[in-house]
Amino acid sequence: MTQKYSLNVNGKVSTVEADDDMPLLYALRNDLGLNNPHFGCGLAQCGACTVHLDGQPIRSCITPVSAVGDSKITTLAGLGTPEKPHPLQTAYIEEQVPQCGYCINGWIMTAAAFLRDKKKPTDVEIKSALEGLKCRCGTHMAILRAVKRAAEMMG
Amino acid sequence: MTKHQNSSAFSRRTILKAGGALVVSIGAPVSFDVARAADNATLAGTQPPLTPDQLSSYIAVKADGSVAAYFGKMDMGHGIGVAIGQIVAEELDVPFNAVKVFMADTATSVNQGGASGSTGIQDGGKQMRVAAAEARRVLVAMAADKLGVADDQLTVTDGVVQAKADATKTISYSDLVGGNYFNVQLDWNKKYGNPLYAPGKAQPKDPKDHKIVGQPIKRADIAPKVFAQEDYCTDVKVPGMVHGRMIRPAVAGAVPVKVDDSSIADIPGAKVVWDNGFLGVVADKEWDAIKASRQLKVEWSNATPPFPNQNALYDHIRNAPVRKREVEGKQAGDVDAAFKTAARVIEAEYEWPFQSHASMGPACSLVEIKDGKVTCWSGTQKSHFVRAGLAALLNVPEDTVHVVWKTGPGSYGRNDADDAAMDAAFLAKTVGKPVRVQYMRDQGTGWDPKGPASIHTARAALDDAGNVVAYDFLSKAFSRVDVDTNGSRPYDTLAGQTLGVDLKSGDGFGIPAESYEFANKRTAWETIPPLLDRASPLRSSHLRDPVGPQIHFASESFMDEVAAATNQDAIAFRLRYVRDPRDAAVIKAAADKAGWQTRPSPRKDQTGDKVSGRGIAYAQRNGTRVAVVAEVDVDRRSGKIWARKFTVAHDCGQIINPDGLKMAIEGNIVQGVSRTLWEEVKFNTKTVTSVDWMTYPILDITETPGSIESVLLNHPEIAPSGAGEPSTRPVAAAIANAIFDATGVRIRRVPFSPDNVKSALS
Numbered sequence: 001m002t003q004k005y006s007l008n009v010n011g012k013v014s015t016v017e018a019d020d021d022m023p024l025l026y027a028l029r030n031d032l033g034l035n036n037p038h039f040g041c042g043l044a045q046c047g048a049c050t051v052h053l054d055g056q057p058i059r060s061c062i063t064p065v066s067a068v069g070d071s072k073i074t075t076l077a078g079l080g081t082p083e084k085p086h087p088l089q090t091a092y093i094e095e096q097v098p099q100c101g102y103c104i105n106g107w108i109m110t111a112a113a114f115l116r117d118k119k120k121p122t123d124v125e126i127k128s129a130l131e132g133l134k135c136r137c138g139t140h141m142a143i144l145r146a147v148k149r150a151a152e153m154m155g
Numbered sequence: 156m157t158k159h160q161n162s163s164a165f166s167r168r169t170i171l172k173a174g175g176a177l178v179v180s181i182g183a184p185v186s187f188d189v190a191r192a193a194d195n196a197t198l199a200g201t202q203p204p205l206t207p208d209q210l211s212s213y214i215a216v217k218a219d220g221s222v223a224a225y226f227g228k229m230d231m232g233h234g235i236g237v238a239i240g241q242i243v244a245e246e247l248d249v250p251f252n253a254v255k256v257f258m259a260d261t262a263t264s265v266n267q268g269g270a271s272g273s274t275g276i277q278d279g280g281k282q283m284r285v286a287a288a289e290a291r292r293v294l295v296a297m298a299a300d301k302l303g304v305a306d307d308q309l310t311v312t313d314g315v316v317q318a319k320a321d322a323t324k325t326i327s328y329s330d331l332v333g334g335n336y337f338n339v340q341l342d343w344n345k346k347y348g349n350p351l352y353a354p355g356k357a358q359p360k361d362p363k364d365h366k367i368v369g370q371p372i373k374r375a376d377i378a379p380k381v382f383a384q385e386d387y388c389t390d391v392k393v394p395g396m397v398h399g400r401m402i403r404p405a406v407a408g409a410v411p412v413k414v415d416d417s418s419i420a421d422i423p424g425a426k427v428v429w430d431n432g433f434l435g436v437v438a439d440k441e442w443d444a445i446k447a448s449r450q451l452k453v454e455w456s457n458a459t460p461p462f463p464n465q466n467a468l469y470d471h472i473r474n475a476p477v478r479k480r481e482v483e484g485k486q487a488g489d490v491d492a493a494f495k496t497a498a499r500v501i502e503a504e505y506e507w508p509f510q511s512h513a514s515m516g517p518a519c520s521l522v523e524i525k526d527g528k529v530t531c532w533s534g535t536q537k538s539h540f541v542r543a544g545l546a547a548l549l550n551v552p553e554d555t556v557h558v559v560w561k562t563g564p565g566s567y568g569r570n571d572a573d574d575a576a577m578d579a580a581f582l583a584k585t586v587g588k589p590v591r592v593q594y595m596r597d598q599g600t601g602w603d604p605k606g607p608a609s610i611h612t613a614r615a616a617l618d619d620a621g622n623v624v625a626y627d628f629l630s631k632a633f634s635r636v637d638v639d640t641n642g643s644r645p646y647d648t649l650a651g652q653t654l655g656v657d658l659k660s661g662d663g664f665g666i667p668a669e670s671y672e673f674a675n676k677r678t679a680w681e682t683i684p685p686l687l688d689r690a691s692p693l694r695s696s697h698l699r700d701p702v703g704p705q706i707h708f709a710s711e712s713f714m715d716e717v718a719a720a721t722n723q724d725a726i727a728f729r730l731r732y733v734r735d736p737r738d739a740a741v742i743k744a745a746a747d748k749a750g751w752q753t754r755p756s757p758r759k760d761q762t763g764d765k766v767s768g769r770g771i772a773y774a775q776r777n778g779t780r781v782a783v784v785a786e787v788d789v790d791r792r793s794g795k796i797w798a799r800k801f802t803v804a805h806d807c808g809q810i811i812n813p814d815g816l817k818m819a820i821e822g823n824i825v826q827g828v829s830r831t832l833w834e835e836v837k838f839n840t841k842t843v844t845s846v847d848w849m850t851y852p853i854l855d856i857t858e859t860p861g862s863i864e865s866v867l868l869n870h871p872e873i874a875p876s877g878a879g880e881p882s883t884r885p886v887a888a889a890i891a892n893a894i895f896d897a898t899g900v901r902i903r904r905v906p907f908s909p910d911n912v913k914s915a916l917s
Contacts, residue, residue: 040564
């Protein structure tokens with residue numbers, strides 16, 4: 001059933017009208033015009049749609065818009081800007097990580113929450129935190145280098 | 156600069172001639188092409204036709220002195236745009252940052268073949284190099300005329316032409332031609348696609364003078380990607396656009412016989428588009444289109460399940476009729492006679508499954524048909540061919556179709572992108588509105604064209620002393636071009652096939668690319684018919700390094716088998732028989748860097764469940780040579796393989812950008828590991844059952860190799876060959892050979908998943 005929902009995205013509150021079972025992903029992409037995150041699977045298996053809900057990474061492709069409530073949503077665009085980049089964004093550029101780049105949201109948004117909570121992680125801890133995310137181009141080596149670089153930047 | 160100002164400024168000039176050719180157009184009124192103007196190129200003057208024989212089809216110097224390079228190929232993530240920018244800047248003597256590369260838009264570039272066969276630099280760069288060199292020649296000739304100084308007494312630095320003898324005599328490219336089209340004829344070889352070549356009169360620079368080519372310049376497209384500022388093909392929206400979704404049958408080959416429109420009547424704006432086997436829905440909102448595609452009641456024809464059981468796949472290939480046989484490559488001697496007199500024969504058979512592109516996101520395309528023009532936004536690898544396909548499907552002239560290439564959700568060959576473009580076009584035509592189609596995950600993995608499954612038999616005849624005197628290699632496989640590698644013909648796309656066009660399945664496979672010399676040698680392939688000829692989720696086409704991984708898994712595993720059977724070190728054995736010096740060099744370079752210990756395989760010094768081993772494999776690919784040493788850990792109890800370390804020696808002639816090359820190699824190795832250890836398209840008799848990341852697992856970050864070391868052998872004097880795919884080619888064999896080294900067990904079927912390895916080891 002169509003209802004109005006108030007969404008707080010990247011610090012801005014907007015209203016969308018949507019079915020209660022519509023995943024948040026479509027509200028972000030189509031109603032609010034945010035081109036990230038991406039649709040990868042619609043099954044929470046890949047991470048391409050990852051956003052933060054009150055700072056925690058969630059898969060917006062399976063999160064109904066009706067379940068968001070007052071939570072604050074942060075997308076990749078809200079994580080940092082060219083003027084004020086998040087360390088992971090800086091590290092991604094330095095390490096030249098992506099090929100097609102369609103998977104970026106999953107890795108950066110997941111790693112951002114992980115590195116915020118875990119200082120000086122080991123390689124095993126980094127891999128474990130990112131387990132299950134998909135990159136089809138095979139940029140895994142560069143992803144790990146970038147996350148380590150960002151971890152160092154974040155102390 | 157406005158077009159009026161530009162025109163006025165230019166009209167004060169006289170007609171400039173150089174090298175006998177009219178250099179720039181001064182025609183009035185100034186004509187602007189809408190599509191070319193879209194890139195903010197303020198180019199004035201009569202625009203020459205966008206044909207391969209025009210310099211303006213590749214290079215423009217804008218009013219501000221910056222250079223536009225119009226490239227008929229595109230970047231699938233290896234940073235080809237940077238390499239092309241380097242080549243163009245080098246030849247024109249302008250700063251790298253002065254060049255902007257526009258890729259694969261059919262309104263601004265000619266058909267250079269799209270992303271295809273690792274030819275971005277090899278063929279595409281070759282053309283851009285001669286075009287840029289010709290642009291420089293013409294500009295210098297114009298400057299000579301203007302400055303009253305002979306051509307050979309001029310130098311160019313950062314786009315400014317200067318007299319060698321008089322530093323005050325200068326003129327910039329911008330002042331010479333800025334903002335106006337070149338009007339220079341090139342010597343086109345009348346070919347389109349990868350072989351297109353159209354040089355001018357200029358000779359490109361001697362590689363020893365290169366300053367920009369060879370530098371590790373970074374990609375400028377990464378920042379917009381990580382700041383969420385780049386529009387992908389999935390992100391394009393136009394006014395009035397609706398969303399489409401396609402509906403595929405549960406039994407491949409079935410077609411709708413009854414469609415109940417009323418079953419989606421409650422969904423706002425939802426409409427059915429049904430024509431023969433083509434079935435889709437559109438709705439104003441994307442979620443509504445998805446719901447409609449799930450909710451629509453469809454009665455399907457009673458199709459006979461078209462596929463064998465999965466476990467009968469290789470027997471099916473073995474027993475299937477041969478549709479085409481080709482003996483290719485350098486043949487030698489009388490193979491059959493040599494085997495009859497052999498002291499010993501070694502023989503083995505290898506098997507490779509269907510694999511999916513399984514691109515990160517399912518394909519997406521938007522098509523708008525408006526005012527007699529068709530515009531398609533697509534992540535295709537072949538925009539010019541898609542233009543032809545759309546024109547054929549819609550029955551409109553090709554010059555009314557404009558394909559705009561945008562970064563897509565990953566692409567490694569002929570994936571589902573071209574199908575999506577055609578589906579979107581048919582939906583748009585039918586509903587009379589722009590339609591954006593994105594497939595769902597099950598369609599992206601389940602219904603993309605597959606890398607072909609294959610079996611490979613290899614035989615070696617040995618003499619009394621253990622020398623190889625004959626080698627016989629045969630692949631029998633589904634075709635790599637059951638559907639062709641581009642969407643230029645409706646019969647190669649799902650839209651055309653479901654709409655009922657006449658079919659034309661192609662035949663192609665390949666042979667090992669190496670330089671082993673044996674007195675008697677035969678390499679051949681055979682193709683078999685597809686399991687289902689129309690709209691099949693197992694139709695086969697190109698997947699990264701088409702058929703290279705499967706062929707070289709077999710051929711390079713087999714070389715290892717022969718080395719081991721004759722108690723020889725795997726590298727020493729290869730070096731004994733390879734004849735090409737560059738092949739030997741990559742093998743030696745990989746061995747040296749990896750610290751290879753000369754000894755036969757397998758190791759005999761390990762006990763317990765956890766063992767490790769090393770393996771080598773090498774291959775050529777269209778001029779490029781790659782050798783890969785894999786070091787793997789095997790857990791005999793779980794069957795789990797960790798491909799721990801790779802050492803890659805890579806020779807692709809001249810290196811344009813070493814950092815870009817390293818990243819391409821890393822991606823190829825990791826994707827190659829994934830395909831080797833995990834990837835297999837599962838199916839039952841009715842359809843493909845690999846439909847997501849659970850049913851089509853790929854390598855996880857926790858299984859990433861510990862290190863990938865590259866040794867880049869640079870040959871500036873040798874024209875560059877490809878690097879987009881070659882290094883993925885030897886990966887499977889290197890891993891298989893390392894597993895053998897560790898365990899003494901030869902695994903001849905991919906993938907080496909824990910279950911398969913465990914059962915092979917038991």
